[in-house]
Amino acid sequence: MxxxxxxxxxxxxxxxxxxxxxxxxxxxxxxxxxxxxxxxTYEQKLFFVNAIAQPMASKKTAGRIFKLIRKANQHKTPQQKPCMYIGLKNVQTRIRKGDRGIVIFAGDVSPVDLICHLPGVCEEKGLPYIYVPGRRDIGAAMGKSGGTLVVLILLHSEYEESYNKVVEDIKKSSNAFGI
Structure with missing residues (x-):
């Protein structure tokens, strides 16, 4: 009724x-x-991030990252290789198998031991990575109510321009921190 x-x-x-x-x-x-x-607010979320969450995305870069996540999330087809891998176990597996892309970490992960080894693996493999303040923000960008610890976004022709902008922003922020 x-x-x-x-x-x-x-x-x-x-x-x-x-x-x-x-x-x-x-x-x-x-x-x-x-x-x-x-x-x-973005500034308030920064109070809850871990000590290892460097380089942290600026507010503008975080907006670009969430937009890229939304675009990559739209390209889910069973016939093709996925454009995005979600979750710690999936991302670890794909990095180990040699997939190339951008790795996005949530900065508010607790305990930090869950993801503390992955930035080193990304540096070893030459993958760009960056932190955003909240795991719920990553989940919201994918249209989920829960949060996500880590996301691996692969390059796709549909969102190549946005992907390249995020990679440039990551390189700028990584250079500022000496990474």
Missing amino acids: GKIKTEHSLDSPDAKDRTDQDSSIKNNEKPEDMNGEEEL
């Missing part, structure tokens, strides 16, 4: 909550997420 729409008077106790929420949406503020928690 359908929902019955009712009119609430402005005197009801929840009317103030609705009007506050409506005004925040009109002012282009982000409403609270599904769990009732407010979305953290």
